[in-house]
Amino acid sequence: MGQRKVGDTMTTPPEPGGGGLDPGLSAIMSERRKLINLAYRLLGSLADAEDVVQETYTRWYAMTQRQQDAIESPSGWLTTVASRICLDLLGSARARRERYVGEWIPEPVPDPTEWITGRSADPADRVTLDESITMAFLVVLEEMTPAERVALVLHDVFRYSFAEVGEIVGRTPAACRQLATSARRRIRAAQSPSAPAARQAGIVRDFKQAWEAKDIDALIGLLDPDATAIADGGGLVSAGLHPIEGGAQVARYILAIADMAPDLTILERTVNGQPGLVLQLDDVTVTVMAFEVAGDRVKHIWGVRNPEKLRPWTTG
Incomplete structure (x- = not known):
């Protein structure tokens, strides 16, 4: 997949000209695109990804200033919370898909330059395109267990260590490594070599x-x-x-x-x-x-x- 080049694109820098914003707020909000990208890959639905990110920020702002200040890595906290919300949603997704009329396909996304919405087109809501976003890849993700999916996306796409993945999903690093290995095996079995x-x-x-x-x-x-x-x-x-x-x-x-x-x-x-x-x-x-x-x-x-x-x- 060439994942190593993928991970470097996932953190959105603060918007230029945002000098009027509180630096802490700017840093927190600059994580939005990464969270949208993470949640979309995990859920295959942009609408659900937006809901996950909204809930993640709601939980952040529900904390007191003292609680926020005590968090060593706000970025890590946001990623952990968003991933756990996604993991919970994935656990119930199979039952929802069974009630879905006909076949369920992940939600398609356009090239960023062609993005059209009826509401304001917030650049932070746009999904970064790379080899982890192809429909073929997302369809294979749908066949994985929730834990396999989260372990693979966090480690292979977003470059989190297996120790960090383990903290997020509540498993040992060794177990997460095994989950990712199993997920990669599924990908190799399902996908044909892509044409240029x-x-x-x-x-x-x-x-x-x-x-x-x-x-x-x-x-x-x-x-x-x-x-x-x-x-x-x-x-x-x-x-x-x-x-x-x-x-x-x-x-x-x-x-x-x-x-x-x-x-x-x-x-x-x-x-x-x-x-x-x-x-x-x-x-x-x-x-x-x-x-x-x-x-x-x-x-x-x-x-x-x-x-x-x-x-x-x-x-x-």
Whole structure:
């Protein structure tokens, strides 16, 4: 994964021009982006990540000034609290997912330059894009136990030592090391070697053009014979309730979408740091598609249609 280069991007420096702020407050608030990034990777939901960070800061400001001053590392305290809240949420997430209508896909995020929200677009709410944010990686995280997920993300992505991870999750450093090892094994088993970024972009562009031309042979040629397509409507909009399996079946499914929505506009966009597609009707984003490209073929397609997961992609 090349995690070592990832960890250095996760702490947001204080905003320039903030000289009027109390230095202590500025230092505390500068941790917000790191906490958003951590919680999003742990939960796969930007909305839930925002709630976790809000609750973390609520707990900080519920303390007296003396209690705050007694904390040697406010940054470490915030990370610990946010991680433990996430761990609690992950424990109940499986039950919630079982009640979810259809397939559950992590919430997609756009390139920071394309971030759109109906509320103020706070830069601190934007997710830093790197190899730990790809849809393929987040989907594998979903298959892990909560402890595996937290140990892997804290250690491999955010570069916390296993001793620090152990303090956060309430386990020994050795146990945390084993959890991370198990998590990495899951990743290796589930993920195919990624094609270079330029090659991925070319494959996705060819896919878009074949889709627009309704060229089923070209689509089948771009899809791995064992390709899968998964849609997430959350019961709020129409979407396939089960994965579509097989390249030819996926190609037919894709063309059926075009037939049902002849006015569909297909745009090339960055989705979770990789080339993807955004589908719009009347300038409204209705689907965000993420791809896993292995070699010269599309291996997996994830299409998020649940409007509650498309807030960063839509206006209003």
